[in-house]
Amino acid sequence: MESIEYRNCLIELLYQLADDDFILAYRGSEWLGLAPHIEEDVAFSSISQDLMGHATLYYSLLEELGEGKADSLTHNRQPEKFRNAIILELPNGTGTYLVNPDFDWGFTVVRNYFYTLAKKIRLDSIKKKSYEPLQHIAKKISVEMTYHLMHWETWFIQLMNSTPEARSRMETAIKLVLEDFAGVFSYGDLGDQIVTLSLIESEATLKQRFIAEVQKKEQIDLSMKMKKGDGRNGTHTKHLTSSLAILSEVYQSIPATEW
Secondary structure (H helix, E strand, O other), X not given: OOOHHHHHHHHHHHHHHHHHHHHHHHHHHOOOOOOOOHHHHHHHHHXXXXXXXXXXXXXXXXXXXXXXXXXXXXXXXXXXXXXXXXXXXXXXXXXXXXOOOEEOHHHHHHHHHHXXXXXXXXXXXXXXXXXXXXXXXXXXXXXXXXXXXXXXXXXXXXXXXXXXXXXXXXXXXXXXXXXXXXXXXXXXXXHHHHHHOOOOOOHHHHHHHHHHHHHHHOOOOXXXXXXXXXXXXXXXXXXXXXXXXXXXXXXXHOOOOOO
């Protein structure tokens, strides 16, 4: 490890990468049995499992760096310690998985397509130059990313070019996702140092690549905001708190058990 500053910035970036995948994997799991058709049910469940696996790789590296046990990092941290982008913690729609779920498939497609593309762009940047063990993880994850991106891109294109109603609903979903999507590209308060230390390229560079890729498919306005705040700095909604309570319920019931 080059310096204390390098270690701190690396750990910050790892939490961002891990928490993003961890929380979105949970949101994806809520679609089990509710997806548009059974083939999608299986495919989406598989993608969500992959995301959880990717998060585990990052948490394991954090454990190696002395941050604590991977299980504890996911189940014992307070919401304000999480570094995921806020857009990823927002619910799939109204209701809950068990009570009157009225989820929005258009919102889910847009959020997952945009996030998957942004994630691929981040990983490609990390593979160029970063902390070597993190580069190894990025290369491993990238194999699955090709299929994830193909899946969500197919849904995005089909719905954008379907009926007028479908396109209208997708355009509404795009606006809703973009209200907080800038948070995916944020590195938080340590952003300048993270970039200077060559752990990843700048937010602006990755954002430009993202916009260029989306506009190859659809010429749409991709102005991004962080309407609800920057999750990279520990700002979150009540939805993260309730999600973490569900995710950690079994773990907290017997915390001394090895899971």
